Amino acid sequence: MKRLAGTLAGAVLLVTVVLVATTDERLFGLVTDGQIMTRTAYSMVSLGELGMARGHAVNRPRPEGDAVTRYGIGPSIVQTIPAGLAAPFEKVFGLGSSQTLFVLEQILWVVLASLGAALF
Secondary structure, three states: OHHHHHHHHHHHHHHHHHHHHHOOHHHOOOOHHHHHHHHHHHHHHHOOOOOEOOOOOOOEEOOOOOEEOOOOOHHHHHHHHHHHHHHHHHHHHOOOOOHHHHHHHHHHHHHHHHHHHHHO
16 A cells, blocks of 8 residues: 555656646647636736626626626636735746746646546
């Protein structure tokens, strides 16, 4: 059992290292779907509401004058963590550096999913 736990830990570590080493964070946030989820998360953190500015072809306009994401609230709730940490992170590391937080969060979810699959 101890050997299996060590093998599992090694596999998870390997997956994490490979993802961190090979991920190009410049590509994250370029697709409209991801932009909508991130903007909704930002709206939740900074404004305390779910609405976001209209402008994307795939968002859902509301009578209040703003819009909501068509993907449900789950992905945006998950992204509130890096969205909330973005401003202090950028004060320390510079403008645009918070992209790293969003990428690391995505890697964390992939690693957790792989761990869950292995345990299952």
